[in-house]
Amino acid sequence: MSPKIEPREDDAEGPEVRKRILSAALSAFMEGGYAQTSTLEIATRARVSKRELYSLFGNKEAMLVACITERAERIKAPTDLPAIRDREMLAKVLTAFGTKLLTETTDPVVVAVFRLAISEAVHAPKVAHALDSIARKPIRDSLRTIMTNARSTGLVAGEPEATTETFLGLLWGDLMTGLLLQAANRPSTGEIARRAGEASTAFLRLYPKPG
């Protein structure tokens, strides 16, 4: 009940300190990788002292986790799913879902976040697990909800788990691996739309209306 620390950051100091640090840390990690980035570098970029860094985050790894978590939380899947009445509508929903998913996850920053999490997946499972549970799983769950609905309304016969996996595969193809290895460029908006559309139609052709 002590008086809250008032955010007296209104003096053109930019975003709040914590956000500034997270932003600085993320861009530093993106450019230099986790190991190559020194905490001093982060502090300097954030225009903050190392003490502030350590009093806010405790240690370097926690800064990484915080970065990744913060960015991943903004990827969350679309929340409001309209009621799907016919297969035409299902096609539209899937296309929209795919477009959104591809757009968000091919963002260079997101790709870099995946790279960071993958890099530390062995040593700091927390990092990878955070990304998985905050971004990857919710997206998948959201898609599976669509699939479950589509099945219960008799639009598609397949098992939700299987159809979800199929649609994700049709959507991704080999793209993510290429992006992670920097062997592919980010697809343009048009390519993304085309890809999502094709995945949607392919999916519906693959799972025709039962009965």
Added chain:
Amino acid sequence: MSPKIEPREDDAEGPEVRKRILSAALSAFMEGGYAQTSTLEIATRARVSKRELYSLFGNKEAMLVACITERAERIKAPTDLPAIRDREMLAKVLTAFGTKLLTETTDPVVVAVFRLAISEAVHAPKVAHALDSIARKPIRDSLRTIMTNARSTGLVAGEPEATTETFLGLLWGDLMTGLLLQAANRPSTGEIARRAGEASTAFLRLYPKPG
């Protein structure tokens, strides 16, 4: 024209020095990551002096490239493609291809190699590029050859590039990302076979015989 150095490693010293180093380096990198692994650690594991390391590889990054290259070369795609006469045979070839691909690339060591390459993709593009050109591209090329054949013999109508991407997507689904993030376990032999079979049948249903 000086006398070749004869490989007098026949004295039960185990594999040749170079291979021993590569093996030691790969397992060290796998366990500890690139940055966390010291060259002394590698030398000790390989029962070799640091001098030997540096005279053979020059620097640490080259050791990583050599590791990855060596392991990636063993993934190469199946070479002998039988002539494909009908769609039944195409199904079998695709299933076999998929099974082999999944079996080899879900190997924990291979996943770790991907992780290493992805980790260094920004700072050492050579590493990631090596993996891409030695393993990923040849596999894709091999599959596209199958697709091109299938098209020219009138078994499938789709553009080879597109059908290749589709089949890879059906095969992979969301698996690789899960493995990289350590959020999924390696699929069993049975699961791999099932997955490859389903990808194959789905693909053929998606691309019916033209005409």
Added chain:
DNA sequence: GCGATATGGTACCGACTGGTACCAAGTCAA
């Protein structure tokens, strides 16, 4: 104006690293 608190800047500590130099021991040819 004054004491308390918090912050930026920075020096510092212990530990570790990549890479090189050097030594002692072993191996080979003659």
Added chain:
DNA sequence: TTGACTTGGTACCAGTCGGTACCATATCGC
């Protein structure tokens, strides 16, 4: 035996880093 060469072991160098301590400044309440 001798001498050239190779190798494992290790000390060493210069540099870096994570994390802490300390100081001087600035802001705040009063």
